[in-house]
Structures are given as C-alpha cells and as structure tokens.
Amino acid sequence: MKPVVLAGGSGSRLWPKSRAALPKQFLSLTSQNTMLQDTVMRLDGIRAQDPIFICNEDHRFLVAEQLRQKGISHSGILLEPIGRNTAPAIALAALHATKNEEDPLLLVLAADHLIKDQAAFHTAIKKAEVLANQGNLVTFGIVPDAPHTGYGYIKSGNALDVGFIVDEFVEKPDAVTAKSYVESGKYYWNSGMFMFRASRYLEELKKHSPEIFEVCEQAIDTETPDLDFIRVDRNIFTTCPDDSIDYAVMEFTSSAAMVPLEAGWSDVGSWTSLWETAEKDDNGNVCVGDTILENTNNSYINAEQRLVSVIGLNDVIVIETKDAVMVAHKDDAQSIKNVVNRLKSEKRPEFEFHREVFRPWGSYDSIDNGSRFQVKRICVKPGEKLSVQMHHHRAEHWIVVSGSANVTINDNTKLVTENESVYIPIGAIHALENPGKIPLELIEVQSGSYLGEDDIVRFSDRYGRAPSQT
Template sequence: MVLPVIMAGGTGSRLWPLSRQLFPKQFLSLHGDSSMLQNTIKRLANIEHQAPVVICNEEHRFAVAEQLRSAELPYSQILLEPIGRNTAPAIALAAFNAIKQGQNPLLLVLAADHVIKDNDAFTQAIKNAELLANNNKLVTFGIEPTAPEVGYGYIKAKESTDGILAVDKFIEKPNITAARQYLSQGNYFWNSGMFLFKASVFLDELKQHRPDIFTACEAAIATTIQDLSFVRVDKEAFEHCPEDSIDCAVMEKTKNAVVVPMNANWSDIGSWSALWDIEDKDQYGNVSHGDVISIDSTNCYINAQDKLVTTLGLDDIVVVETKDAILISKKSAVQKVKSIVSELKVQKRCEVRLHREVYRPWGKYDSLDHGERFKVKRITVKPGASLSTQMHHHRAEHWIVVKGTAKVINGDNEVFLTENQSTYIPVGNIHALENPGMVDLELIEVQSGCYLAEDDIVRFDDKYGRT
C-alpha cells in the first residue's frame, strides 16, 4: 500500500510578499480556491493509498492542521521536525516511523508546493512506478521538459536492456546553453523532487551511503511524543543529524535509481514569472487577481490582496500587493526576490516572518495600527476555541466585542461579554478569552504599554501545548 509523505517545509522567500517565513507558499491559494497543500492531498483521490503523513516544522504545525481540518482532508499524522535538515533526514523520519508501526509501505514523497494541472497523467505515472518500487527500485519522477528551463535541476536517463529508464546522473540548474542541449537530446528530464520507494529500501540505501544521517534519524524516532495530532521526535538526537538532500545523500549514489516520465503540466512555482506562465491570461497577456484595473498594460502579473491596484502603460511587470508590503519587479528579475528577503532579515523587519494578518490555532488576528506605546488588533476566535491563560509584564489591554459572545477570565472575575461591551485587563493580571458561542467571536484589542512585542506572554495553561 502506498503511504503518501507530504513535505510541507519551506522558508517563504521566493514568492514574497505573499509568502512569508511563517506562512510559506504551500499554504497559499495560488492556483484555484484551495491551497497548494490541500491540492496536493486532493490529487491523490484516484490512487489507492493510506491516509497521508505530513512533515513540517514546529512553526508551521498549526497552519498545517487548520488547512487539513478546514478542507476535511484525511491524514494519519503530522510529523514535526525540530529543526530543518533538508529532505533526506525528513524522509528518513517518515520511513523509520512507518517501520516502527509494523509497516513497510511504498513511500510516495511529494512536495506540498507544486502545481500539477493534468491529474490523470500524474495518477498514471504513480501507477506505472508502483511495480518498479515493489521490485526494490528507487523511483524518481522526471518531468518531460517543454522548454530550456534554467530554474530546474535535471535528470539524465539511460535506457537499460529491460526498457527501464535508469538514472545516469543528476544535474544542478544549468545555464541556458546547456539547457537547450538537454532539450534537443531528449533523454533529460526536469527533476520534480517526487519519489516512490519502499521504506526499508530507502533506509538500506541511506545506511549504506549516509550512515550518519541514518543513525541520527533512527535515534530521533526511537522516542516520540504524541501531542494532539502532532508527533514530536527526539529534538537533541535530530539536532545531531547532518543536513542533506535526498538527491545528494541517496539518489546520486545508489545503483537502483530509475526514472518514470511524467507529462502532467507540472510546475514547482519557483517564482512569480512561473505563476504567470501557468495562469489563464486576458487578451493582453495579463494575469490579474483581486481588485485590479489595467490600462495599456501587457504581459503583467498583478495580484491585489487588500487594495485597488491600477497599472498604466506597463509591460512584463509583476505587482504583488498585501496589507503590509508591495512588490514591483520586472518579470525577468523576480528570481532575485530572495535578495529583498535577505535585506529584510538584515534590517530585522517583521515583514519577512509574518503577514499583518496572523493565523493561530484558535483563529487569527490582524494588526490594524500601532505607535510607540500602543497597538490595535482585530481578533477572531473560532467557535469553541480559546486563547491560553496568560499574563503580560509590560502591557495592558482593552477588549471591545464587535461580534459574538466572549467568556473572559480577568483576575478573579469571570464575565460574559456580547456586542458593544468591553473590559480592561491591567498589567500583570492573569486572563483568558474563550468563544463559547456557535459563531466567530470578533473583538478589537487595544494594547498600551512600554513593550508590545508578542514575546511578552507568560502562559499558564494552553489547550494547544504552547506552555
């Protein structure tokens, strides 16, 4: 039986400002109404498989859980990496975890941030690969190239005597001259980063070629902790694990790697121009999302998240607007968005990590305004959800309910507030907020004090394990 392993990591740099470090592109709805993570799992509908395992880091765990819950998608576990160590250790954790549960499934390793427009071709390629994987081959899926793309890695294949395409070598992103040669020769494929193999076969190869990674991951998975729907591994053991990709650690070294071609209209959406490539365009070659008016503009990608965006006389330009940042770039320069992200990190700007609107396991908040000694937020709490019991050393808070009902613990007092009612939380008061109703609770929070950062929270009790 196939066990899908969904790799949901990522740093959110290539599609900034829409993607952020705490909300990278796999959580965005970039192609259709569902997020890329949700589409990845929906894509498995015609494949016989177990409930997927999703691998992500600690910071993304609640975003993953909420996206799976809201779309009513099946999953067996959310496996948490204590620290990013690239794809080889992450897959090793999934393989060890499956074998620990008495299984030896075919692991179908998929990235959560790819677009595949031909689902039938995707399904058929998986089915074509199952026999090979059951015969102890390590299958990688090669995308049949349609252009001399320099943004992808390549796989050179060689046909063996039994007609199977064996891997000759993996090639890093080439220059344009080499990419044109690969396209003309016909035995080169784009490296999709998707794989299928038995858990035990992968671990045997990993033990042979990277015993250090094997040993560290084996130790990390030996002791796991179940926390809600999350599975935590031994952090100290995993921190000793070297960082490496599956390509470098195993696939480039093994003699059992084979390629199964896939012609499924695939893209890893590595830039804003790649998204323009796959989207439907108007008669002027423009792709527009949101409230957009374009005049005398051609071949542009314009994404308006919060405001009216207008363009006049532009060509081959990318414009992406969010509540707190705007990107304007030549389409040919969008591969350099990472340099903007790097500069934001140097300046320690919050826009690199999170949006103005931030999702939490209990709901979300939107930072509306701020000054030297105040901050205003709109807080939304889901029905039945609650914030942690907490206190602040440096700030007081005013809460004004604008929708729904709030159950508030404020020191020794417990009160219920409805629309247009308010309360005041003094500095140092232990307090808690719960939505006991059947509709979303919305309130305006006004913070005041000498220090207003999010780390001024002392949690005493939290249903989401954040104490």
C-alpha cells in the same frame, strides 16, 4: 502505498505573499484551495493509505487546520524540531511508517507543487509503483517544454518496461547547456517527487549516508504523541546532517529509476513561474484581485486588499498585500530573495508575519499602531481559548463586536457580549474564551511602553505552545 507530504520550506521567492510564518504551501495561489490541500486532493482515485505529513514545528497548527477544513485524514503529522532538508525528513517518515512492522511503498510529494493533469499524474504513479515493487528508488522526471535554467536535470539511461534507469543527476545548467539538454531528448527536469519501498530507502540511506540514518533512527525511537502531532527528540535531531535526498542517496544508489511525467507540472518557485502556468488575457496578463491595466502586457498583477492599476509597463510583477507592495521585472524575479534576506537581517516583521496572523485558536489582524498603542481585530473560533497569560508592559481593552466571550481577569470570570467592553490592567492574569457557536470578533486596544508579542508570561495553554509563542 502511503503518501508522504513534505510541508516544510519557506517559499521566499514568493514574498510578500509567502512569509516565514505562512509560506507558499499554505496559500491559495493556483486554485481556491491551498497548495497543501491540492497536493492531497489530487490523489483522489489512487488506492493509498492516509498520508504522513512532515512540517516545521511552527507550522503544525496550519497543517492540522487546513486538513480539517477539507476533511482530510492522516496517519501522522511529524514535526521537525529544526529543518534538516529532505533526506532526514523522508527518513523520519520511513522509520515511522515501518514501526509497526509494515513496509509500505512511500509516495514522496512536495506540498507546494502544481500539477494540472491529474489523470496523467495517476498514470505515472501506477508506472512508478511497478518499478518500486522491483526494489528501485523511483523519481519522476518532468518532460521539459523549454530549456529552463532554474531546475536540476535527470539524464535517462537504458529503457525499462515503464521508465528508464537514471544515468545521472545534473545541477541547474546555464542557458546554452539547458538548450542542449532539451534538444537531446534524454534529459528531464528533476521534480523532487519519489516512490520507493520504505525499507529500500532506509537500506540505501544507511549505505550512502549512515550518519543521517543513525541520527534519524535514534530520534524516531523517542517519538511522542502531542495532540495531532508526533514529536521527535530535538537534541538528537539537531545533530543530523543537513542534506537533500538527491545528494544523500539518489546520486549514489545503483537502483535509481525514473518515470517520465508530462502533466502540467511546476514547482511554483517564483512569481514568473506562476505567470507562465496561469491563463492569460489577450495581452498576456494574469490578474488576480481588483486590478485595472492600461497599455500593459505580459505581466502578473496580484491585488489582495486594494485597487491596483498598472499603466504603460510590460513584463512586470506587481504584488500587493495589506502591509507591503512588491514591483519587479519578470527577468529579475529571482532577486526577491535578496529583499527577503535584507528584511530578515534588519529584523523587520514583514519577513516573518503578514498583518493578519493565524493561530490555532483563530487569527488577529494588526489594523493600526503608534509609539504607545496598537489596535488589533481578533477572531476566536467557537469553543477555542487563548492561553492564560499576563503582560509586564501593556494594558488591554477588549470590545466585543460579535459573538460572546468568557473573560477571566485574575480570579473573576464574566460573560462579555456584543457592544460590551472589558479592561485588563498591566500585570493581571487573564484569559479569553469563545463559549458560543459562532466566531467571536473583538477589537483589542493595547497601550503601554512595550507592545511586542514576546511580552507574555504564559501559565497554561491547551495547544502546548512554548512561552514565547502567542
């Protein structure tokens, strides 16, 4: 068995925590680990090969770093040049997995799901393995505990030894229909998790969505290694249709089977779902961070940076980050996506980035700014180096707070240590490296007529980033 972890997606309904550059699968929302880390760690005890991960190219270093933090090995991090939904993503994984004439069972998991009962999950996996070894394409149907209108449903057909034949997949229903589904006992929530032999998925994909199969086959034929990552041909993959595995394969195959799963599952699709699945106090509240509540009930309060107090409100969601505050009624939490779309259309940075931005070499936190200046706190991991670069519109002052820095300015390199500073004029070719054993922390003061992150001419970079990336 080879797990395939789908680590794409934007998680826009969990804004302002989840953003384009750091979506929910890379956040610690349901435990001390990130959701990606929990997805892999809950497989402990299952005999399986190292997982394949599939992610957006922009998130590749986040995946690699979060796996490194937990000592998780992998058999490849496949990079999608552009998002094309789950059917092509799984096709890339299946084609990659069968390149060495192997044909593993693929356990397809989303990187952003919550599963509380690990033992029940493992039991369902073993049942799915039986059906998948018989040639079925198996999905996991969540036993519903309420008539939820936010999930698609799977209708069970005739019973099998350890599951059911799938009778049909149905779209997200209205409230009345959802209630009838749950009362019938024949409908299950569509979890978006699957198991099948790699060759069987490719056979059914070729039969029902031949264009996706052909494009993915061509793209994987040109795969090339890049550090920890596997790249496929961008020009070829861009021509692939955008389609989910449900629409491309599962709704049409005659080999669809389902294993029921009752394990405290949630897709964590909204702040309301986080409130529903978390432990609550005597007033029905869920509080994270520094909070004070007075006469407040059935609410979710998450404070990241500051004290948040809520008085005299019921059924609300309050999320505070370093640069944004979001307040919503629980019944209208789905409308957060409309706010995110407005941020995107207005090209506001809060759509994509947090105030603190993570890079493969470390991170930076934009702590102050004005019309012609910006102040950042920069942290560089031991042994890491920023790209060799220059700026057309800004000069920079670096003040080392802790650690030591090798600073190159044009043809000169010198060691800068704690309480020392250095000045980089406009147009100077420069680089910053941490040669030490502890993190390098420094304050950067930028000044100039334009301070955007795209004012970079990059000459060399050990991480293989494009010129527009920082």
